[in-house]
Structure formats: C-alpha cells, structure tokens
Amino acid sequence: MKFDVSHDGAVCIVKVIGSIDGTTSQELQDTLGKLLGPDRKNMVIDCTELSYTSSAGLRVLLGGVKDSRRMGGDLRLAAVQAGVRKVLSLSGFDGILKIYPDASVATQSFAA
C-alpha cells in the first residue's frame, strides 16, 4: 500500500494505492493520525486506486471520521471502486461517510 499526499487550500488529499487489510491498516492509521489536526481537519481519501478493503480499513476510516468531526472538520471519500463501495454499503458506512465521484468534487464540497 502506498500514499500520495497533497493539499488544496485547507483540505488534505490522501490517495491510497493498493489494499487495506489487517497488515496494512496500521500504516494508514498512522498516516491519518500524523496528517489530521486542529489546523488540518478536512481530509479527502482518494480511492481511485484503492482496489480492496476489509473491515480493518473501515475501522481506520471511522476513526478518521470521528477525529476530524470532533475537531469541527470531516473526512470524505472520493472515487470509490465497486468492491470497496460494496463493503461500505454492507457495513452501513455509506450512511456515515460522504462519498463523491472524484477528489476534485470532494475537495470542493468543503467550500459549500
């Protein structure tokens, strides 16, 4: 699993590339933990190249959502692929997380 981190104004965009499972989820959690903070509380997870997640990935995303919202921000998803989308839906996470078709639209949603 790899990350590409970029910033668009006050929004941090993290492109996750590869798979999130029990062996890689801690790395994702550590990365989000370092990036989220009171001065950087809005985040987009770009899932264009995220091919797979298990519940381990959902745990990390939920943790990120909770941390960012408690700081007055949010963590939103972009470009979620079919397999990952199904896992989000089966878990009821599509009712918790805001999901957008691409990172640009997700980033702009924070300005709304």
Added chain:
Amino acid sequence: MACALQLSLPAVLDNLPRMLALVDTACASIGVPPEAAYDVRLAVDEMCTNVISHGYEGLPTGPMSLQLVEEPQQLVIRLSDRGHACPPDVVPEPDLAAPWDERPIGGLGWHLTRQVMDSISYETAPDGEHHLTLVKRFTPANGPAPHAPNV
C-alpha cells in the same frame, strides 16, 4: 481436474498475506468473476483475522489452515484452527443504523462474512479442531467451468 489448494501456517498477522494470496490464486485459476472473488477474499481475510486476533488468546499460537476446493459452480472454503471455539451464532450483529459517533470501532468481520457468503457452517471435531466452512456460488467469468462434462 478441479482446483484444490491448501495451506497451513501459524496464526500470526504476518501470515495473512500468504493466505490471501492463496485465495487470489484459486479464484484466478478457477475463473471466479471479480465480484465473487472479492467476496471470497473478504470472507477469508475477516475469518483469518479473527483467528489471528482472538483464536489463541491466552494460548500458545497455533496453526490456521485454509483449504479451497472447487466444486461445480461453487467454491468451498474451509478454515480450521485449534484455538478457542467461536461458532457464528454467538457473535451478535452490529447496529448498522447507529450514528457515526456511536458506532463502535470494529465488530464487522462476521457481519461482512455472513453477507457475502452463500452458506456458513461451523463444527468442532472430536480431536478438538474447529472447522469453519464457507461456500460461495458463482458463474464462471468465461462461460462454463473447465471441468464441466460435455453433453
């Protein structure tokens, strides 16, 4: 000849990728379509992680064994271990309607497995080994399964 693969490794997190690689190999070999292959990978991931995280709690780490057997238009997955028994009926369903700040972190492994598998059964053999059997039905991606008889 139908595909049958097996792997037995110590139940530690470092061995999870090899278990998942076996699943990927089996699904590619059989021609399981992408959505069903994701479902199988997910279920094996979740159930292996359960054994790794909780199966041998308080015990010396033992083995987890994965067997994948191709049958006509279905894949039979058997995960075995010698740790604590964990039959599926003792695991409660999560509250999927809880708001974000009340959703607990975790507890989704069994729920996802139930959702994506066509059948689940669990037994403990007389020798104490536990066997979780999962079945995933599928239509092969490229027409009839290679072993289908000519009619």
